[in-house]
Each structure stands twice: as C-alpha cells, then as structure tokens.
Amino acid sequence: MKSRFKFGIADILIYLVLIIFSLAILLPMWHIFVISTSSPEVYLRDTYHLVPKSFSLDEYKRAFSSLGGIINSLFVSIKVTGLGTALSMLLTSMGAYVLSKKGLPGRNFLFKILVFTMFFSGGLVPFYVLVKNLHLDDTIFALTIPLAISTYNLIIMKNYFASLPESLEEAAKIDGYNDVQILFKIIIPVSKPVFAAVSLFYGVAYWNDYFMATLFISSNNMYPLQVVLRQMIIQNLVMAQVGVATVASNPEQFKMACIIIGIIPVLIIYPFVQNSFSKGIMMGAVKG
C-alpha cells in the first residue's frame, strides 16, 4: 500500500512531460473558447487572455442565425454521417468477409484489383463526370456512395475475419446455417470491436469531409456543417478584399465561435466510442 504512492524521479519526469504535453493541447483550445465568449470590447483591449473577463454569446448567436443556417447543415452532416457509415459498414464487411475466405475463386486477383485502387485513380474529371452522369450530384448519395468503401478499412476488416478460427464457421455449417446467416449471426456478433473501430473511422471521415461536398453539392441547403463553417469565415474575407464588407464585425471572434461549434459534436460522441477505437486499431494488425 505504501509503495504504491511512492513517486520516483522517473515518475515525476513522466508526469511533468505529460502535463506539459496536455497543456500544449488544452491551452489553445481554452484560449479559443475564452475569446469566442468574450465581449468585443474586452477582446479588443486584450486579444490574448486566458482568464475570462466577460461573457457574451453574440458570435454564437450570429453563427446560428445566419441564413442557410448552421442547424440545417448540422442535420445534413448527421444524415451524411449516419447513412454513409451504415452503407460503408454493410458493403465493407461483406466485401471483407468474402475476401477473407481462402476458398473464394480468384481471391488474389480480386484483392489485387482492390489494392490497385489504393494507388491509382481515374482522375478528378472522369470521377466528376461519372457521379454527374449517374445523377447523384446535389444529393446526399454523392457524399456517401463514392466514399462507401475505403480499401484501407476493408483490409483491416479482412485481416480480422481471417484471424477468426475456422472451426467457428464449421460448427455453424453443421448446424445448417448458410453463408449469409453465418456472416450476420455468427461473424458479426463476435466482431464487435473491429466493427466499432471501423465505424468510427468511417464516421469521422464522413463528418469531416469537405471536398466531396464542394465538388458535388450546389445548393446551400445541402451543405454539410464543415462547408458552412468554412464558408462563413472565408466569405467575410472575400468581401473585405473587394471592398464591400461594411459591417463592423469581429472576424477573429467569429472564427473562434465557428471552431467551437464544429468540435462540440465530436467531443460529445468521442468518449463513448474511444474504448473500442484503440482496441480496434490493434485488431487487424495481429495477423497479416
């Protein structure tokens, strides 16, 4: 009992490094928060302060009241992330499962085709034309279907499935399950960690995606959150450049508020999935 609380010099050093490291991450975030909630006068007098001297939600009000609204784009982002992750998980797990079966004819060939797409692509213009001609543009499907399978994630899942003991399936087969039943009733339930991890990969990718939306979305009410936040910041800049910005605004404080709005949803969800996240990354790594 006594020895457990005894700190060696090494421990102190370790804690010191860790504290400094986390401060380096936390302080800028805290600064952003403080600035975003300061009143403009206080901010102008002292642009760098860490102890809040005033409290005002003006910049948040401005962000939320903008026409074309943040709320709407938040729902678009949630829809894209939800639909995209579900679609991705369905397709990726089915693909990975099939490819993990040694008996699949042409398995190596199919796998090589898949890996090929990691290194080569048809280019941006053909990609754009393809999505356009499938009439997916300006719909939520343009943001989900083209990104539905990430080869990298598929390989992680494939490796995990390959590491499951074959006897598990044999037993199921003897009990009369067919291949689809085996996947959904046996394999998926025992693969929860890798599912959680890969879903998180996909979820974060969909949530943060910016490029696809700028490429394929042309109506304001279909923009996901990331695009709207960026647009709010950048438009101010353009207008000042051409000399039409007339409103006495605080672009710096507004930016800080936008950043906080952008990270809060992720901060809320992350603690719940964090556990499986770190577990999951190790999953596929064990067996090549």
Add this chain to the structure above:
Amino acid sequence: MMYKNISKSLAIFLSVVILTAVLSGCGSNKAADETAAVSSSSASTSSKEVEKAATEPVTIRWVRAANEQDPTKDRILIELQKKTNTKLDIVTFPWDQFPNKQNIMMASGEQIDILNCDAGKTLNEWVKNGLVLAYDDYLKDGKYPYVSSVINADVYKLLKVNGKAYYKPIGLCPQQWAYIIRQDWLDNLGMKIPTNIDELYQVIKAFKENDPDKNGKNDTYGWFAMENGKVDPADVFQFINRAYAVNAGSGKWVEKADGTVTRWEVSDGAKEATRFVNKIVNEGLINKDWLSLKFDSAQGPESDAFAQGKYGIALTSIPNVFVDKLKKINPNAKVSAFAPINGVNGVPANGGHTGGYWWGNVIPSTSKNPEKAIELMDYTLSQEGRELTEFGIKGVHFTEFKEENGGRVYYINKAECDKDWDTKKNGYLYPLTWGAMNYHEYAYIPIKEHNFNYDEAFKDVRSWLPEDMATGQFADWQANNAKYAIASPLTNVVDDSVLGDANKLLSIFAEGYLKAVVGNSNDFDKAWGEMVDKWLKAGGDQVIKNGNDFYKANK
C-alpha cells in the same frame, strides 16, 4: 483445381466487362438521344415553338461561387427572373474551391450559360480549346447596348484574346485599398501628414521612438505589416513602393524614360523603394514579427492591432471598421485619410490601380441560350437593373432615395431586408450586389447617360449608398482613392507571352526580395543584383522583350 479457379475468375472478370459495356452503352445512347433532340429542336423552327419560347421562362444555368441566395425564395431574384423572363439555376460552391471546381466543370463539358471567373491563363486555355463563346458574334446587331459598351471599352481592350472578347469584366472602382493615419498621434508629436518620402521617414521614426500615444511606454511601431500568406511580398510596402514608381507591385509594368517598358521587379524604382524598406527594417521601426504574422484580407487581426494602438499607419479597404473598433477602446482617437505622397524623381502621387474590374462573366460553348444570358447581363447594367440588384424592390426593401451630390442615398427597410438576406454579414446591400454581372460596389455606372460610352461613364461613377453608410467618416473613400488611381502601362494584359511563367517569376522575386529586405544594408546592392540576374535568366528577359513588342503594337 488451378484450372477451375482461373476459369471462374475469368468468368467473373468477363461478366464485369460485359456489365460495364452495357452500362456505358446506355449512357452514350442517352447522350446521343439528347444531341439528336437538341439538333432537331434547333432545326425545326415551327411557329408553335417560337410562341412557346416567347412566353415560357428560359432557364439560365449560372455558375457563381459563394452564392447564398435561393432563386426560388429570394424576392429580388424572383423579380429579376420575372423582368427578364428567365428561370435562374444558380450553381454555387465555397469561395476557396472556385478555381478547382470551375476547371472540372469546364473540362467535363457541363452545360453552363454564364460562368463567373478570372481572366488570364486558364481562360486563354479555354479559348484555345473552344470552350467559351465570343461575345462579339452576338452583339453585331446592337441588341445589347450595355454589354456591348463594356466589352468594347478602352480600359478593357487588353482583355481581348486574338481581337475577340470572350470575357465581360465586372467593373470595380479604380482603387478600394488605401491608407489611414492616427491624426491624434501626429498632433501629439507636432507633426503633419507626410507629403514626401523624407517626411514619411520622420513620421515612421517618431511613431516608433517618440511615444506618440504618450503613455510612457515604448509600445508602438512605425510601420506594421503581416507578410505571411501574401502572394506578392512587396505588397505590404506598397505605399513606399509607389513613391518610386506609378502603380508599383510585382507583375506590373513601368514606363522608362526612353519610352520602352520594363517589369517593376527589375526596375530602378523597385530597387530604391526596397532600399528604403531595408532601412526601416534594419532600424527596427517595423513590428518584429512582421514576417510570421499571417495576413488576413478580412483585416480582422490588422484592425484589432490598430484599435489597440500598436501602430498608426494602416492599409485598409474598410476604414470605417478600423475607426469603429478604435473608438470602442479610445473614444478620443482621431483618424485621417493618408493620401499617397509625392514620389521621388517626378513620380506623381498615386495610389495604385485595380485595372477597373474584378471578376467577369464568360459564356461557355455548352450554353443553350447565349442570347438570353447576354440579355440578362444587359438588364442588370441598366439603371433599373442596378437598383434592383443593389437595394432590392422599391416599396419593399427600400422606401425612397434622395439625390445628393450626383449620387443617391437609399432609405432602407431593414426588417424586409432581413427576410431575404443575411444582413449581419452583408449589411444592407444585397449580397449579389458584388460579383454578379454588373458594377459591384455601392455605385452605379451611368452608361446610358453617357450614350453608351463606357470609358466616359466609368469616370462619372455615381455612388449609391444605403443611409447608414452615407454617414461614416469615410463615406467618400472610393471616390477619394479614385483621384490618385493612375494605371501603369499594360494594365489588364492577359496575353500569354507577356505574362510568361508568372508563378515561377514571382517565386524567384519573392525569395530574392525578402532576402534583400532583411539583410544587412551594406549587402543590399549585392543581394538585389543577384535577384535581378536570377529573375532575368528564368525567362524574365523574354517576358520584358515580349512586353515591349506588345506595348508597341497596342499603343
């Protein structure tokens, strides 16, 4: 087993091939049908179709970055569509993606009627590949006098490619950026607004060393700059540069005494201006972190630092915002406009020149209705169209206007404006007042009043302001700046041979320039000479030769 595997995978592979072929076959059939339909409809001009076309709105697909207005809900766009008998379909994307996205759209042959873009290399490339239509062919019978007058204006003549106009520039006042200075600091020091380069040096020195704000602390700078992120590194010293050459800046041309032209980067004026900059940098009169601070064209950090009294000479396009912020902290502060100083060696006081346009409209060759697209632009350039796209509908968005000094002040109905656009961001000017199809600032170009002579009309731009803007200290900012706007030779030139490899030349200049500026003043001549040599060798001498040929030919 081996054989079976191969045959099976071959089967899968083949079926994929067949499937792809079938799918692509469907696609191309459909495309063929569409072209057939288009050609048949254009070939058969039965009276029925003409009648239909006359009554039914024509769809105009307009690509414009950073648009937030919805043509089906925004009452101003609804009115515009009614007036021009069009149905607007606005394709938009975030501002910073626009060069990318427009290239992809053009390369993929997408149907577009109007595209807002920059002039220059990309556009020249499109012209070469036949991706855009020339305006000239549609203006012959004089149907669109406004567009015609803009296209054929003298200011924009160098924008033509091979003698044809593919680009309709959107007018911009000759200069929207200029300087302001802390008048109360000058008063404290017993100094006057500088009018030449020596007086400017004295003021910069005094602002740094003589405690202009009288707070007993050495906490002010003589010159303040944010260099990081600037495309042209000399831009933060443009005020000084222009004392040595008219409209100085990289990419600009300078006329020499013998009547030939040279690029500013390698001119004598640039060297002397940079020597002056080198002096104030070496004497520590500039903020120490000027190289690392990130420039922000929205002028947020710049105006914050100005308000905090860190510096007293500011470059801005939005002076009223600077003054408002400053007064919040220091209600007794006084600010004056800082007019360009008289230059050395007879260089006149000048404040730079924008070339008279910013952005423009092109009509891609995929347009289904080029005539209607031009008709729409033509309408927005008229007095009625300008009023609609700047302030909205009379009786709804504004109640009345009064004529004042040749301009107009509009009385705004704020509650109605709030319903149609984000007034917190845009103020009470309609968001599509800029970067649409007509003059984009708070002004109207009286083209018709000047008998469709655009060059005359452009000198007589009339400011149309909402009432709250007409009262600020710098309400006449643009008009004042215009007095000092002098264009340099070859302004607006887009010819490929005259532009040369602009990016490469700029990066060589930027590197050499910064080296010379931060270096020891004894080494200045050597550093500058190295930059000039490198610049000329990298294709700069050819650019200067081509520029001279072009200058002579177009004089």
